[in-house]
Each structure stands twice: as structure tokens, then as C-alpha cells.
Amino acid sequence: DAKTTQPTSMDCAEGRAANLPCNHSTISGNEYVYWYRQIHSQGPQYIIHGLKNNETNEMASLIITEDRKSSTLILPHATLRDTAVYYCIVTSSGGYQKVTFGIGTKLQVIP
Amino acid sequence: GAVVSQHPSWVICKSGTSVKIECRSLDFQATTMFWYRQFPKQSLMLMATSNEGSKATYEQGVEKDKFLINHASLTLSTLTVTSAHPEDSSFYICSAKRDVTSEQYFGPGTRLTVT
Numbered sequence: 656d657a658k659t660t661q662p663t664s665m666d667c668a669e670g671r672a673a674n675l676p677c678n679h680s681t682i683s684g685n686e687y688v689y690w691y692r693q694i695h696s697q698g699p700q701y702i703i704h705g706l707k708n709n710e711t712n713e714m715a716s717l718i719i720t721e722d723r724k725s726s727t728l729i730l731p732h733a734t735l736r737d738t739a740v741y742y743c744i745v746t747s748s749g750g751y752q753k754v755t756f757g758i759g760t761k762l763q764v765i766p
Numbered sequence: 767g768a769v770v771s772q773h774p775s776w777v778i779c780k781s782g783t784s785v786k787i788e789c790r791s792l793d794f795q796a797t798t799m800f801w802y803r804q805f806p807k808q809s810l811m812l813m814a815t816s817n818e819g820s821k822a823t824y825e826q827g828v829e830k831d832k833f834l835i836n837h838a839s840l841t842l843s844t845l846t847v848t849s850a851h852p853e854d855s856s857f858y859i860c861s862a863k864r865d866v867t868s869e870q871y872f873g874p875g876t877r878l879t880v881t
Contacts, residue, residue: 689869691872693810696857696875696877697874697875698770698772698859698861698872698873698874698875699810699859699861699872700872701869701870701871701872704869742809753800753812753815754800754812754861754870755812756802756809756810756811756812757809758809759809
């Protein structure tokens, strides 16, 4: 699986959009970008994933650059409950699709 | 949908004893389940991958005789920590996939403390 690079931490004001970047310059053609988050002392929660097109669901939007070497997770209106560690993961579909977690980005939403 | 549960949510055991942790997919059948371990202030580390009815595949450095994984049905996988020691104290998390193309759904985790 391709390696990802994320900032260690970010702050965001409550009610504002949180934009979390991720670099995955070695991503290959069949690899997807997945985002999970982990609120303190809980299991990770799936947020969104995409291959090359931008994606949106009820939780977030995922913007993938045209060359697919980076992506941005957008939480449109951050709330205090969005404070968590956000993991950007690149993995191929099919097979075991085991997921390797990096350090992630610690997002602190500030009142 | 896609709920994964773990039992117990926390357990304290004495050194040398064994502890079993259950992972269940409540509303779907899981073709594959994963077990992770997370130490304080660290990221999740994959321990093993298991498919129903077959032996688990362990990651390098994980002792298969110490961490016994049984995936007896499409909705249940168990992790048994045998002869537990204080250094095994950790947060154990399982996840399950509905099929080979689906995302992973994670359980809430089990906090193990070995005294």
C-alpha cells in the first residue's frame, strides 16, 4: 500500500470548515483513498473513500487532485464532536484489503 | 447498518491468565475480520487477518501461539490472549468487512489491563 503523509495536528473553529490534507504521492492506479477517524478511546469510524472522483456523503467531502497524489477531507461545519484523530489511508480494493494506519491528524475543534 | 460489537469493553486480569475477546458483526456477515492493538498515544497496529473457517494470517512480530484467533462463523471472531503479561495491556480493536470491496467497520474496542 502507498504511504501517506498528514500534518500531526490542526485546529479549527467550531462552525467553520475543517480541511484536512493528505499526501499520497506513490499511490497506484488501483488504490483507493480512505478516511477514518478515531475519537478518544473508541474504535475508528469510517468517513468516506474515493478512487479519483470527488465524493460527498452526509459526513464529509473528499477532494482528490487530478494526479491523485493528494487529497483533502472537508468537514463543512465542524462541531466539538468532530474532535478526533483523522487517518488517511491508501489501499487497494479486493483481497484482504488490510489497512495500515499511520499517525493521523489530531483535529481539535475549538469553541 | 454495519455494526460491529466487542465484548467485553474492558477487562482486568492477573498475569499468567488467559483472556478471550469477542468480536461480532451484528447486522451483516463478515467475510474477513481484522484484529488491531493500540498502545497509548500510538496508532493502531494490525495484528492479524482472519477469514471464516480458515487460519488467521498474522503480521510479522505477532506471536500466533500467544494471540489465538478463531473465526468460527461469519459473524463471530475471537481473540484469546494466552498467558497474559503486563506488557500485553493495550486497547484491542476488531474490524469486519462485508465483502472484499467494502470498507472496514470497527468495533468499539476492548481495554485489557494485566496486573
